[in-house]
Amino acid sequence: MSVRPKSRRQVLTDFRRSEILDAALKLFGKKGFAETRMDDVAEKAKVAKGTLYLYFSSKEEIYEAAVLQAIEEQRERIREALEGVTGTANRLRVLLQIRMSFWETQPNVYRMLVTLGRERSHRKQTHTLLQATVRELVGIFEDGVNAGEIPARDFEPIGWAVMDMLRGMNERRLYGEADSTPEQDTAILLSLVLPAIGLRTQA
Amino acid sequence: MSVRPKSRRQVLTDFRRSEILDAALKLFGKKGFAETRMDDVAEKAKVAKGTLYLYFSSKEEIYEAAVLQAIEEQRERIREALEGVTGTANRLRVLLQIRMSFWETQPNVYRMLVTLGRERSHRKQTHTLLQATVRELVGIFEDGVNAGEIPARDFEPIGWAVMDMLRGMNERRLYGEADSTPEQDTAILLSLVLPAIGLRTQA
Incomplete structure (x- = not known):
């Protein structure tokens, strides 16, 4: 999103960071998060342990960064896919389709989100991310109200209900x-x- | 559910088992599941470690037994509460009300179900328990069809959607x-x- 071109140094930093993330995710998927040590990550990413710690101070930090990166990618895809799409039902369908199929490309991150994401130490991050999606959903519903398509109401509980169904379906x-x-x-x-929002189901 | 009266020995066994479960649940809630050792459980329950292992061979087994016991209690309450209640909306409301408020009495078990229940080692138990509830929900819907209240359809996806919303709401x-x-x-x-099942919402 930055306008200034990245410095050579920044490009290298980003590259190494993403190499470390990739290596860590492979290990988490193979050995499990609990069984992976920072030493394993350094070895797999082919960096010195001291270097690894310049990027991430713990496995927990690597997990949170991986989730953020995946969610940002998902949001970007949704933004692109929604361009030019009109109508509440259509916009909702586009958002759901991407959120339903996205994790097939990153099942390891998703499985961590399902388990680790619910642990006390990560609930805050998870809840903040879910809230952002609920706001996107509420935004779609409110656009529908402004377009005279559906009646106004408090959409937040419906937004959460959609999130819950989406998460359950993806998990299974x-x-x-x-x-x-x-x-x-x-x-x-x-x-x-x-x-529930006052639109008829389309076949 | 057994018709034969319990022997004195069985009564003692059941009593000790539930004492151990109680002690373990208190520790899991206070120290966390991962940090609790079987030694701690034996000490808290005031039984020898050898005795503890006659009842449960691991913390994982204690967790699964605690969940089963809670769910069985919940089912029993739902069964009782449903007696004499007629009408799809009313029956569904009774079931939901109990499932929404039940865990307030056992928050520690619920928090384990939310996290541990999603780990690979426990997913099968969790899924089986969820399936049983989905069947109860589908049963309520099908009774509604038989009573001519709602049109027939495949209710299983709706049953799962209800489960997902219920779990999300309880979790938050x-x-x-x-x-x-x-x-x-x-x-x-x-x-x-x-x-969604063809009934109007009642205020």
Whole structure:
């Protein structure tokens, strides 16, 4: 998002940071978060341990950075996909479709978000990220009100309900506990939410 | 549920088992599950370590037994509360109200269910318990169909959606991330589900 071109130094720093993140995520996925040591991360990323600590002071910090990076990428995709899309149902569908399929590309990060993200030490970050998505959803509903499509109401509880359904569906799909597709889950979620906000379900 | 009266020995065994469970739950709540050792549990429950292992071979087993016991108690309350209640909306409301308020009496067990219950080693138990509740919900919907109240359809996805919303609401309330009451959350959930199954929301 920065306008100034990055310095050579900044480019190198970013590159090394993302190399470390990649290495750590591979290890977390393979050995498990609890079993991975910072030494393993340094070795896998081919950096000295001292160098690793210049970037991240703990595994917890690596986890939080990985989640932030994934969520930022997801938001960027949603922003792009929403360009030019109009109508509450259509905009909601686009947002849900991306949030339903996105984690298939990063299942390891998602599995950590499902478990670690609920631990006391990370709940605050998780809650803040969820709140941001709820605000995006509420924004879509309010645009619908402003366009005269749906009646005004307090949309926040509906925003949270959508988040809860989305998270449950993603969790079951990514752990192989449901055999639905992201498209089927999107359709079910829409069939619950659209009538609740005063729109008819579209087939 | 057993018809035969319990032997004196069985009564003693049950008593000691529940004493151990109580002691363990207190420790898990205070020190955290990861930090509690089986030695601590034996000490707190005032039993020899050898005796403890006659009842539970690991902390993981204690956790699973505690969850099962809580869920069984919850089911029993729901069964009793549903006696004589008719109508899909009313029956659904009763079930939700109990599932929304129950964990306030056992927040430690619930917090473990939220975190540990999602770890690989416990997902199967968690999923099986969730499936049973989804079946109860589907049963309520199908009774509504048989009574000519609502149209037939595949209710399983709606049952899961209800579970997801319920879990999200309970989780936020029990971690102090939402200031809604169980009654308010029940009303919101009903306002989403009733129209989806073809019933009007009741004020």
